[in-house]
Amino acid sequence: MKLFVIGTLPSSLYNFRGELLQHFKGISSDINGLATGANLEDIKAVEQLGAKYIDYPVSRSGLNPREDFKTFKALQKIFKTQLPDVILAYTIKPIIWGAFAARCLPNCHFYALVTGLGFAFQRGNWKKNLLMKLVVILYKTALKNADKVIFQNPDNKQVFIDLGIVPEHKTAVVNGSGVDVKHFEVKPLPLTPKFLLIARLLGDKGIREYVKAANIIKQHYPQAVFQLVGPEDPSPDGIPLEELTKLNQNNSVDYLGETSDVRPFIDDCSIFVLPSYHEGLPRTVLEAMATGRPILTTDVPGCRETVINGENGWLVEKANVEQLVDRMTWFIENPLEWQRMADASRAMVENKFDVHKVNAELMDIMGLSK
Incomplete structure (x- = not known):
């Protein structure tokens, strides 16, 4: 065959x-x-x-x-x-x-x-x-x-x-x-609020909303860290680096470029974020869940399959910066809830994904x- x-x-x-x-x-x-x-x-x-x-x-x-x-x-x-x-x-x-x-x-x-x-x-x-x-x-x-x-x-x-x-x-x-649960091992959560988004630089990945939310959060919680990993994309929905730099004029988000191995970046974050408009089923979210990370993503097809609201993370409305800010703030103010959600993420991956x-x-x- x-x-x-x-x-x-x-x-x-x-x-x-x-x-x-x-x-x-x-x-x-x-x-x-x-x-x-x-x-x-x-x-x-x-x-x-x-x-x-x-x-x-x-x-x-x-x-x-x-x-x-x-x-x-x-x-x-x-x-x-x-x-x-x-x-x-x-x-x-x-x-x-x-x-x-x-x-x-x-x-x-x-x-x-x-x-x-x-x-x-x-x-x-x-x-x-x-x-x-x-x-x-x-x-x-x-x-x-x-x-x-x-x-x-x-x-x-x-x-x-x-x-x-x-x-x-x-x-x-x-x-x-x-996701290979042996390749993505559970890692300890950092103590500081460190948010991570891994995605190609596309509008429908929620990149713009992520940067806008980070700009707002940093004004009130300067200790919070926001990271973005991913390559440029040539599609009509692609966000050029020039636009990303303009959006990020306050340097609220650390853009770290693309990578062939996402594990060190996931290991270093405390909350994984994907404000996508639509997905099949997001691989990066599964990888973050396998590593034992709370998830903040959107209530859209594909993404909603990865989160039980309040158990392993939160779902927000797509393209809604206000809701994104609200849930990011919740994570910053409730660090004792991170580990519970991280454990739930790992269990969900092992059982279902x-x-x-x-x-x-x-x-x-x-x-x-x-």
Whole structure:
């Protein structure tokens, strides 16, 4: 059996799907990871997991018909040459163009893993609404022959069903990508209020709200620390460093750039924050929970699955700076509650979000269980 796992970023193959690739080794010796623009270190990391790496062209953001057609033709050529038996594609472009390309393989099983609805599903001006209509049409047409469409939260699943993209009997839900609880060990909580947000510099990650809240909090609690870790992003929703600097004119937030290992930053924080507008199921939050950290996130699809209000953290309304400030203040004024919430976070991860449990569910959905 030849297995293909298709993403966009090479690092996501080993950071987010690494355990799954290793899991596949139990049923196949021919596992392949597809992404774009890998360097030698990326390729080595994928190969160390027991998979071959195959590069293909794909633009992560925007709709450029010429570039997207190149992606489709490249995948079609790879499929015709390699003849995979099972394909698992995740994120929008690999799912859509991978599904179309897979039609050249009548006996191949295609599975789509929807890791979030993304910028394309956020309503707004006429351009955003037009983009959403186009993406819905592409998804619906592409996924017509998919064996299963797998979601990371029930809200995203319902959106696809309500929009007529996919019938309910073809859908399934898993608890995110999971997290390796051995790789993310419990660490002692710092004694000072130190907030951390790890995310790409995108508007819909709540970066602007986080900085605005930090500006307000620092006026009243100068001892509080706010950190931000993550790379710039080329998508239309990206926040340039120039804008971040302007927002952060009071230097309330320490921007620490991007990293290949989030653990030292999570270890050093006392409260993890993700004010996102939407998620599939946020991996960084799971990693913080596994480390034993209280969580402050938004009451939106994906994020709300990670928090029981008052037990392991708090949920706030998206894009609501006032509520963010209120709950940050609560954390600062109630340090004796941190450990209780940290313990609850770790227990929730072990019970619900362990990567081995999630991968077993995926294997079962794909009919690959031993």
